[in-house]
Amino acid sequence: MAMTSTENRLGTELIATTGTSSSSPARLRTDEGAWRRTHPDQLRAYQGQWVVLEKNEIIASGSDVVTVTQQARDRGVNTPYIFYVEAMREEEGEISG
Amino acid sequence: VKTVAFTHIFDYLHDSQGVPSIGLTIRISGQPYHQSISALDVDAYLDTLSTRSVFDGQFATALGLHPFGGTISVRSGSHIVQARLYQLWITLPQFGSHLINAAFSITPLTRNFLGRDFLRLVTLAIEERNLSILIVR
Numbered sequence: 001m002a003m004t005s006t007e008n009r010l011g012t013e014l015i016a017t018t019g020t021s022s023s024s025p026a027r028l029r030t031d032e033g034a035w036r037r038t039h040p041d042q043l044r045a046y047q048g049q050w051v052v053l054e055k056n057e058i059i060a061s062g063s064d065v066v067t068v069t070q071q072a073r074d075r076g077v078n079t080p081y082i083f084y085v086e087a088m089r090e091e092e093g094e095i096s097g
Numbered sequence: 098v099k100t101v102a103f104t105h106i107f108d109y110l111h112d113s114q115g116v117p118s119i120g121l122t123i124r125i126s127g128q129p130y131h132q133s134i135s136a137l138d139v140d141a142y143l144d145t146l147s148t149r150s151v152f153d154g155q156f157a158t159a160l161g162l163h164p165f166g167g168t169i170s171v172r173s174g175s176h177i178v179q180a181r182l183y184q185l186w187i188t189l190p191q192f193g194s195h196l197i198n199a200a201f202s203i204t205p206l207t208r209n210f211l212g213r214d215f216l217r218l219v220t221l222a223i224e225e226r227n228l229s230i231l232i233v234r
Contacts, residue, residue, distance in 0.1 A: 028123065028138055028189070028190060029122045029138055033108060033122065036112075037111045037115055043113040044113070065153065065158070066155060066158050066159045069137065078132070078135075078136075079137065079138055080138065081122070081137075082137055082138070083140050084208070085113040086113055086114075088114065
């Protein structure tokens with residue numbers, strides 16, 4: 001399935017575009033994504049909270065994005081990777097009867 | 098037949114239970130990204146039903162953004178939420194920074210969504226069997 005972006009029927013949402021920044025990393029948060037895939041058990045303790053993950057360490061957490069972001073910046077992380085740890089869902093299964 | 102040569106592959110996002118979902122980690126900021134400005138890396142899920150990208154309103158505060166216009170109703174996943182519009186730069190390192198008029202919710206959201214305004218910037222394909230997203234600009 002390919003979704004092209006060549007049609008412009010949505011008004012004027014795109015305002016400007018710049019070139020790729022040479023200071024940007026090659027890919028965003030590859031290490032953190034791998035850690036999340038392999039450490040769901042460690043994230044369970046943070047259910048219902050916003051978490052800042054830097055490499056393989058949770059450096060800030062809490063219910064308020066602004067506070068958590070500031071905690072991360074106070075620890076020297078200028079661009080925090082922040083995400084919400086959702087509550088555990090029940091396993092999908094058959095409904096008997 | 099239309100042939101598309103995709104240049105980049107991204108893994109699906111995995112939530113806190115390790116469940117894969119179709120989304121990307123993106124960088125958001127009030128200015129084109131460079132290392133000295135305030136920016137955040139956030140997860141955002143692709144929502145082909147939404148015309149506009151929607152983010153938790155707390156991110157606008159954390160980034161020091163200022164809204165324009167009044168309150169609007171926008172689709173956020175399966176819900177309609179009240180939101181305000183902000184000019185927001187979205188950065189994927191391979192594709193540069195793009196300025197959109199994004200919606201930031203007035204009430205808390207736990208997931209951000211990339212709508213069709215984002216899909217206008219790229220061509221992408223979903224490879225479910227490999228849990229990957231293929232993209233070319």
